[in-house]
Amino acid sequence: MTELTRITRQDLAARIAADIPEGAFVNLGIGAPTLVANYLPEDEEIILHTENGLLGMGGAPEEGLVDPDLINAGKQPVTALKGAAYFHHADSFAMMRGGHLDVCVLGAFQVAQNGDLANWSTGAPGAIPAVGGAMDLAIGAKDVYVMTDLLTKKGEPKIVEACTYPLTGVGCVTRVYTDHAVFDVTPDGFRVREAFGSNTVAELEGLTGLSLGGE
Amino acid sequence: MTELTRITRQDLAARIAADIPEGAFVNLGIGAPTLVANYLPEDEEIILHTENGLLGMGGAPEEGLVDPDLINAGKQPVTALKGAAYFHHADSFAMMRGGHLDVCVLGAFQVAQNGDLANWSTGAPGAIPAVGGAMDLAIGAKDVYVMTDLLTKKGEPKIVEACTYPLTGVGCVTRVYTDHAVFDVTPDGFRVREAFGSNTVAELEGLTGLSLGGE
Amino acid sequence: MIDKSVASVSDAVAGIEDGSTVMIGGFGRAGQPVELIDALIATGAKDLTIVNNNAGNGDTGLAALLAAGQVRKIVCSFPRQSDSWVFDGLYRDGKVELELVPQGNLAERIRAAGAGIGAFYTPTGVGTQLADGKEIREIDGRAYALEYPLRADYALVSGYRADRWGNVVYRETARNFGPIMAAAATTSIVQVDRVVELGSLDPEHVVTPGIYVDRVVAVGDRAWIADGEFVGGVDIEGRPLQTEEDAR
Amino acid sequence: MIDKSVASVSDAVAGIEDGSTVMIGGFGRAGQPVELIDALIATGAKDLTIVNNNAGNGDTGLAALLAAGQVRKIVCSFPRQSDSWVFDGLYRDGKVELELVPQGNLAERIRAAGAGIGAFYTPTGVGTQLADGKEIREIDGRAYALEYPLRADYALVSGYRADRWGNVVYRETARNFGPIMAAAATTSIVQVDRVVELGSLDPEHVVTPGIYVDRVVAVGDRAWIADGEFVGGVDIEGRPLQTEEDAR
Numbered sequence: 023m024t025e026l027t028r029i030t031r032q033d034l035a036a037r038i039a040a041d042i043p044e045g046a047f048v049n050l051g052i053g054a055p056t057l058v059a060n061y062l063p064e065d066e067e068i069i070l071h072t073e074n075g076l077l078g079m080g081g082a083p084e085e086g087l088v089d090p091d092l093i094n095a096g097k098q099p100v101t102a103l104k105g106a107a108y109f110h111h112a113d114s115f116a117m118m119r120g121g122h123l124d125v126c127v128l129g130a131f132q133v134a135q136n137g138d139l140a141n142w143s144t145g146a147p148g149a150i151p152a153v154g155g156a157m158d159l160a161i162g163a164k165d166v167y168v169m170t171d172l173l174t175k176k177g178e179p180k181i182v183e184a185c186t187y188p189l190t191g192v193g194c195v196t197r198v199y200t201d202h203a204v205f206d207v208t209p210d211g212f213r214v215r216e217a218f219g220s221n222t223v224a225e226l227e228g229l230t231g232l233s234l235g236g237e
Numbered sequence: 238m239t240e241l242t243r244i245t246r247q248d249l250a251a252r253i254a255a256d257i258p259e260g261a262f263v264n265l266g267i268g269a270p271t272l273v274a275n276y277l278p279e280d281e282e283i284i285l286h287t288e289n290g291l292l293g294m295g296g297a298p299e300e301g302l303v304d305p306d307l308i309n310a311g312k313q314p315v316t317a318l319k320g321a322a323y324f325h326h327a328d329s330f331a332m333m334r335g336g337h338l339d340v341c342v343l344g345a346f347q348v349a350q351n352g353d354l355a356n357w358s359t360g361a362p363g364a365i366p367a368v369g370g371a372m373d374l375a376i377g378a379k380d381v382y383v384m385t386d387l388l389t390k391k392g393e394p395k396i397v398e399a400c401t402y403p404l405t406g407v408g409c410v411t412r413v414y415t416d417h418a419v420f421d422v423t424p425d426g427f428r429v430r431e432a433f434g435s436n437t438v439a440e441l442e443g444l445t446g447l448s449l450g451g452e
Numbered sequence: 453m454i455d456k457s458v459a460s461v462s463d464a465v466a467g468i469e470d471g472s473t474v475m476i477g478g479f480g481r482a483g484q485p486v487e488l489i490d491a492l493i494a495t496g497a498k499d500l501t502i503v504n505n506n507a508g509n510g511d512t513g514l515a516a517l518l519a520a521g522q523v524r525k526i527v528c529s530f531p532r533q534s535d536s537w538v539f540d541g542l543y544r545d546g547k548v549e550l551e552l553v554p555q556g557n558l559a560e561r562i563r564a565a566g567a568g569i570g571a572f573y574t575p576t577g578v579g580t581q582l583a584d585g586k587e588i589r590e591i592d593g594r595a596y597a598l599e600y601p602l603r604a605d606y607a608l609v610s611g612y613r614a615d616r617w618g619n620v621v622y623r624e625t626a627r628n629f630g631p632i633m634a635a636a637a638t639t640s641i642v643q644v645d646r647v648v649e650l651g652s653l654d655p656e657h658v659v660t661p662g663i664y665v666d667r668v669v670a671v672g673d674r675a676w677i678a679d680g681e682f683v684g685g686v687d688i689e690g691r692p693l694q695t696e697e698d699a700r
Numbered sequence: 701m702i703d704k705s706v707a708s709v710s711d712a713v714a715g716i717e718d719g720s721t722v723m724i725g726g727f728g729r730a731g732q733p734v735e736l737i738d739a740l741i742a743t744g745a746k747d748l749t750i751v752n753n754n755a756g757n758g759d760t761g762l763a764a765l766l767a768a769g770q771v772r773k774i775v776c777s778f779p780r781q782s783d784s785w786v787f788d789g790l791y792r793d794g795k796v797e798l799e800l801v802p803q804g805n806l807a808e809r810i811r812a813a814g815a816g817i818g819a820f821y822t823p824t825g826v827g828t829q830l831a832d833g834k835e836i837r838e839i840d841g842r843a844y845a846l847e848y849p850l851r852a853d854y855a856l857v858s859g860y861r862a863d864r865w866g867n868v869v870y871r872e873t874a875r876n877f878g879p880i881m882a883a884a885a886t887t888s889i890v891q892v893d894r895v896v897e898l899g900s901l902d903p904e905h906v907v908t909p910g911i912y913v914d915r916v917v918a919v920g921d922r923a924w925i926a927d928g929e930f931v932g933g934v935d936i937e938g939r940p941l942q943t944e945e946d947a948r
Contacts, residue, residue, distance in 0.1 A: 044453075044454065045454045067453055067454045067617075069454075069617070069662070069663070071663075072873070073803065074730070074873045074876050075727075075873050075875050075876050076655075076872075076873050077661045077662070077663055078617075078655065087930070089872065089924060089930060090729055090730060090922075090924065091730050091731070091871045091872040091873060091874040091922075092730075092873055093727070093728065093729075093730050093873055097727075097728040097729070097781075102655055102872070104650050104651030105615055105616075105617040105619060105650045105651060105653075105662070106655040106658075107619055107655050107658035107661035107662070108655050108656055108658070108870075108872060108873065108875055109661065109875070110870075110875050110876065110877070110878065110879040110880060110907070111727075111753075111803075111807040111810075111876050111877045111880060112808060112810070112811035112879075112880045114807070115803065115804030115807045115808065116563075116566060116567030116568065116635070116808075117635075117661075117663060118568075118804060119567060119569070119804050119808075119822070119824060120565075120566050120567045120568035120635065121568060122566075122635070122663050122664065123663075138827075143829075148792070150779060150780040150787075150788060150791055150792075150798075151779075151780070151798075151800050152777070152778045152779050152780035152781075152800070153777055153778065153800060153801075153802050153803070153830065154777050154778040154802075154803050155777070155802070155803040155804060156802075157802040157803075157804070157805075157824045157828060157830065158802060158803060158804035158824045161823050161824055161826075162568065162804075162824075188828065188829050189827055189828045189829075190828060191827070191828070192827035192828075192843075259701075259702065260702045262911050282701055282702045282865075284702075284865070284910070284911070286911075287625070288555065289479040289482070289625045289628050290479075290625050290627050290628050291624075291625050291903075292909045292910070292911055293865075293903065302682070304624065304676065304682060305481055305482060305674075305676065306482050306483070306623045306624040306625060306626040306674075307482075307624040307625055308480065308481075308482050308625055312479075312480040312481070312482075312533075317624070317903055319898050319899030320863060320864075320865040320867060320898045320899060320901075320910070321903040321906075322867055322903050322906035322909035322910070323622075323624060323625065323627055323903050323904055323906070324627070324909065325622075325627050325628060325629070325630065325631040325632060325659070326479075326505075326555075326559040326562075326628050326629045326632060327559045327562070327563035327631075327632045329559070330555065330556030330559045330560065331811075331814060331815035331816065331883070332883075332909075332911060333556060333816075334556050334560075334575065334576060334815060334816030334817070335813075335814050335815045335883065336816060337814075337883070337911050337912065338911075353579075358581075363544070365531060365532040365539075365540060365544075365550075366531075366532070366550075366552050367529070367530045367531050367532035367533075367552070368529055368530065368552060368553075368554050368555070368582065369529050369530040369555050370529070370554070370555040370556060372554040372555075372556070372557075372576045372577050372580060372582065373554060373555060373556035373557075373576045376575050376576055376578075377556075377576075377816065403580065403581050404579055404580045404581075405580060406579070406580070407578065407579035407580075407595075560815075560817070564820075567808075568822075568823060569808070569820050569821065570820075570821035570823065570837070570839040570840075570842065570844035571820070571821045571837075571839055572812075572817050572818075572819070572820040572821070573817065573818035573819045573820070574816075574817065574818070575818065589818070589819075591818040591819055591848070592818075594818065596818035596819070600839070621904070622904075623904075624904075656869070656870075656871075656872075656905065657904065
């Protein structure tokens with residue numbers, strides 16, 4: 023089998039950014055999804071939410087202006103844009119749970135073809151569990167985008183028939199952006215929205231063992 | 238039977254005011270109970286709450302300074318003191334329902350000996366019902382004081398064995414201030430806390446038909 | 453560029469159809485979005501379900517909407533007031549339906565709709581007629597009634613200042629139901645005295661973040677404010693205050 | 701005269717007994733009331749149940765309280781962090797109990813305690829391990845889990861300014877859990893940089909009204925503020941920023 027096309031983490035972030043319309047309210051979770059912020063068009067206004075109580079989050083502060091009171095969900099220093107608003111935690115999660123965010127982007131261990139998401143625990147014995155706001159984001163945003171490699175380091179597919187890891191949310195994922203392709207979650211399971219480079223649906227089906235609806 | 242002592246509405250308001258300690262958070266409802274504000278000691282700080290979103294409510298505005306945005310629950314113009322805070326309706330009623338007010342003072346059609354309060358509806362056919370914040374105040378404040386005449390205009394007692402009017406709250410009243418006497422609501426029913434003038438417990442029992450625990 | 457400001461109150465209320473549920477902010481006259489209500493009257497939309505704390509005062513605002521025969525049902529806590537003659541008449545004639553809700557349950561149901569809460573147990577109203585038929589549960593020795601969220605198609609809200617992102621601040625007790633209604637409606641429309649430059653509202657002081665607001669419209673300084681300073685203006689009954697004497 | 705200000709952090713935490721449930725504000729280091737936590741450590745109170753979003757960072761603040769062996773149980777959403785080694789060790793050794801709650805349910809349970817809500821149905825966590833054993837109800841076609849209020853004996857909160865009535869304003873994302881914890885505890889204790897004159901906080905901008913606050917204590921300007929102006933100060937790891945170079 024020939025080597026398939028894989029795009030970089032940065033290119034994937036840019037690919038996700040391209041799908042976010044001006045005026046959207048967006049939460050980028052923690053970790054890799056936060057890269058998406060770097061690729062949002064500078065001439066458009068997209069309003070970032072961070073669960074710890076800020077809408078209108080800006081980028082990292084300039085040198086010498088790190089402000090420990092102004093951080094994102096990953097506890098990294100950020101800034102606030104003109105038009106920002108601060109609020110307390112119950113209000114912030116009311117906003118998430120109430121379905122007001124247009125898009126959130128989350129990482130994943132596994133996504134099932136019915137949209138189930140597993141991204142908070144591997145269930146490994148002895149591991150210290152931590153969930154944060156992942157479950158609220160998973161069930162709260164209008165569109166839940168997952169950003170992930172298609173395969174684990176061991177080569178196992180992360181889009182699956184059914185999750186084996188503990189769930190974060192049920193039937194919540196709407197689209198999965200991977201290094202190989204973009205998949206929509208549909209009532210008929212995953213469908214390839216865009217295959218990168220020369221990747222074919224058949225090849226992606228081969229990698230994942232799933233029927234991806236190729237004609 | 239000799240005429241019993243009855244104190245004026247103003248004296249009753251002053252009597253209630255005398256029982257409110259400095260630092261208390263107090264809601265005076267609408268109507269007659271708002272008179273209590275006029276008798277709070279000027280050299281003590283007592284913080285008034287109004288359900289429409291203000292703590293630290295002050296008295297009526299000076300001439301020419303009526304501000305239609307700044308009103309009390311009875312929709313009368315008021316002022317805000319130094320140290321005041323505005324908040325929205327869900328926060329205001331969270332404050333009431335959550336048990337944070339020390340005292341509220343309400344009017345009543347009837348109070349039962351178990352503390353049941355009826356003050357929002359006479360149940361008369363054809364009457365337009367209106368409840369406002371009465372039910373929230375009745376169940377929310379730490380102490381619920383009722384301010385009322387002991388008898389209706391027809392001479393019927395307003396402290397009763399059991400309410401016949403529709404209830405506002407169950408077992409919520411802690412004390413009843415009337416023109417004849419002050420009554421505590423106890424596990425054994427009403428007890429006279431203070432009889433005004435020459436009124437005796439026996440006389441009050443005669444008026445109300447209740448056992449008031451006179452020795 | 454995001455710009456939620458619209459040019460006129462008629463643009464602001466565009467799309468409100470017959471049969472819509474419309475939340476209208478305000479507690480009595482304070483915070484009542486009179487200009488938006490007038491625009492709603494002009495649309496002629498009928499069979500409306502209105503959610504408000506009251507049922508109109510005098511002959512203006514919500515009372516005028518009722519008088520125009522556009523309201524099928526009103527959900528409120530306190531319809532009966534000294535100046536609620538329009539509602540009183542319609543109700544007695546059986547021309548408007550009333551759902552009476554204790555004020556705190558009304559506020560919390562609206563809040564629950566915006567906050568994604570499926571239902572909640574409240575102590576308010578338990579043991580009274582207004583909890584008749586509701587599920588009662590004892591929790592930690594206290595009885596609570598189950599209440600459900602109250603949603604709307606539209607919210608009409610009166611704020612003080614807004615920016616083009618839809619961030620809103622309010623004025624004094626006119627804040628009341630505005631913030632929770634803005635969050636509970638599919639389309640939220642806010643009238644303000646002035647739409648200000650983005651960045652001129654302090655992020656610490658924003659009360660309704662723009663995420664809850666779809667349209668903002670400037671209606672000009674309220675009558676009792678000139679150049680941002682209080683100058684008297686109208687009394688609590690809505691009569692203009694031309695001189696200090698009028699304010700008695 | 702009402703004066704909720706106390707002279708020292710040790711006065712502020714007086715009365716916290718063994719076995720108390722203590723809510724501690726903060727999200728990571730932002731809004732963590734470090735001076736109050738240090739005072740709590742000094743009391744030696746043990747067998748504490750702590751409610752916080754996290755389980756301590758580095759070796760200071762909440763981590764130091766854990767290291768001191770004073771905590772029996774922690775209720776939080778996100779204990780495992782790159783610098784949570786103190787908690788990690790205690791947890792692995794079975795020396796501290798953990799109740800893991802999704803962050804929004806944690807916030808809403810705290811809010812419910814302050815708001816007198818008996819219980820509420822939340823969609824968050826349904827179908828996951830964290831809703832195991834909870835009552836599930838379908839409402840309008842969606843599944844919700846029943847969650848109960850989370851109360852505390854004490855809340856330790858970090859604000860920015862307070863007055864002697866206990867009104868508090870916060871700073872940026874350090875607001876986080878402060879307002880809801882202050883409302884959910886029997887005794888709420890707030891440290892601020894400065895206690896200011898009554899009347900110098902604008903009533904429109906107060907975030908926590910004094911009704912929720914029992915004691916306030918001034919701990920001096922945070923390191924990265926001098927005379928109210930931002931001057932840099934410490935980085936996100938708590939290292940002092942003396943020069944611009946340090947801020948890299």
